[in-house]
Amino acid sequence: MTAAGPIAFDLAHVSVSYGGVEVVNDVTMTVPERGVFAILGPSGSGKSTLLRTLNRMNDLVAGVRIGGTVSFRGQDLYAPEVEATAIRQQIGMVFQKPNVFPSSIFDNVAYGPRLHHHRSEALDDLVRASLQRAALWEEVRGDLAKDARTLSGGQQQRLVLARCLALGPQAILMDEPTSALDPHATGHIEELITALAEDCTIVLVTHNVNQARRVAQTSAVLSTRRTEAGGLVGELVEVGETAQVLTAPADARTARFLSEYLD
Ligand SMILES: Nc1ncnc2c1ncn2[C@@H]1O[C@H](COP(=O)(O)OP(=O)(O)OP(=O)(O)O)[C@@H](O)[C@H]1O
Ligand SMILES: [Mg+2]
Numbered sequence: 001m002t003a004a005g006p007i008a009f010d011l012a013h014v015s016v017s018y019g020g021v022e023v024v025n026d027v028t029m030t031v032p033e034r035g036v037f038a039i040l041g042p043s044g045s046g047k048s049t050l051l052r053t054l055n056r057m058n059d060l061v062a063g064v065r066i067g068g069t070v071s072f073r074g075q076d077l078y079a080p081e082v083e084a085t086a087i088r089q090q091i092g093m094v095f096q097k098p099n100v101f102p103s104s105i106f107d108n109v110a111y112g113p114r115l116h117h118h119r120s121e122a123l124d125d126l127v128r129a130s131l132q133r134a135a136l137w138e139e140v141r142g143d144l145a146k147d148a149r150t151l152s153g154g155q156q157q158r159l160v161l162a163r164c165l166a167l168g169p170q171a172i173l174m175d176e177p178t179s180a181l182d183p184h185a186t187g188h189i190e191e192l193i194t195a196l197a198e199d200c201t202i203v204l205v206t207h208n209v210n211q212a213r214r215v216a217q218t219s220a221v222l223s224t225r226r227t228e229a230g231g232l233v234g235e236l237v238e239v240g241e242t243a244q245v246l247t248a249p250a251d252a253r254t255a256r257f258l259s260e261y262l263d
Helices: 049-053 082-091 103-114 120-133 154-163 184-198 209-215 252-260
Strands: 007-018 021-032 034-042 064-072 092-096 171-175 203-205 216-228 232-241
Touching: 007 049, 007 082, 007 203, 021 034, 021 049, 021 064, 021 203, 021 216, 034 049, 034 209, 049 171, 049 203, 049 232, 082 092, 092 154, 103 120, 103 154, 154 184, 184 203, 184 209, 203 209, 216 252, 232 252
Parallel strands: 021 232, 034 203, 034 216, 092 171, 171 203
Antiparallel strands: 007 021, 007 064, 216 232
């Protein structure tokens, strides 16, 4: 599918292998600028692996090999002169389990800006603004020195988002950010995702088809295929407007995935 508007991520023939075993095969797709782009598919189909190619997070895995090209706003993310750390600052990431640091709420949010030598006079303002954008400020403003690990799961996930936002990211990758949360906290994060997507590109891996229907304008479905060698490899089955892909899929494998899905 070719997106009508500006393109954030452009993937061409992307394959990923770990230790010589290919787990993602030949994915070609574009992710539009702004809005939410969901990636769905059965367990093991390579959703997390594919997501991690978008900010060079797979570089940290030993034995990984990435083929094809991934570009962001026209820049090849794997070009030799590109620094992975700069990319991860521009393209933030939120995981299933909130990875809060064992420090105060303030220090969690200030961590990235301090690393990048942000002026300390302006740090208070940046921390407050980031917590406000992550819809956490009102709950924590009275005690920013509190240990971040004492926050609830939903609050921790918003704190991690605030930490991401403090770096002024152009895109945020989220890997099942609500799967460990109750419905109330999930609703809160979904509202936040919708608000952030107004001026940021969000790529969201989710197990939850209804979540994708609620928040994503575009959806991609991966599936696994048995290889001649007997292993399983993930591939892209279908990508397009969520309203089409997740209600009237063109591919029988998407239809089967949806029919097996139970919320
Ligand atoms: N670091 C790694 N080293 C070796 N193999 C890996 C690694 N990470 C993932 N894999 C393998 O790659 C394949 C795809 O895994 P991935 O985690 O991307 O799938 P997923 O679609 O995110 O699954 P889930 O829905 O369970 O999170 C799996 O077969 C998995 O075992
Ligand atoms: Mg995963």
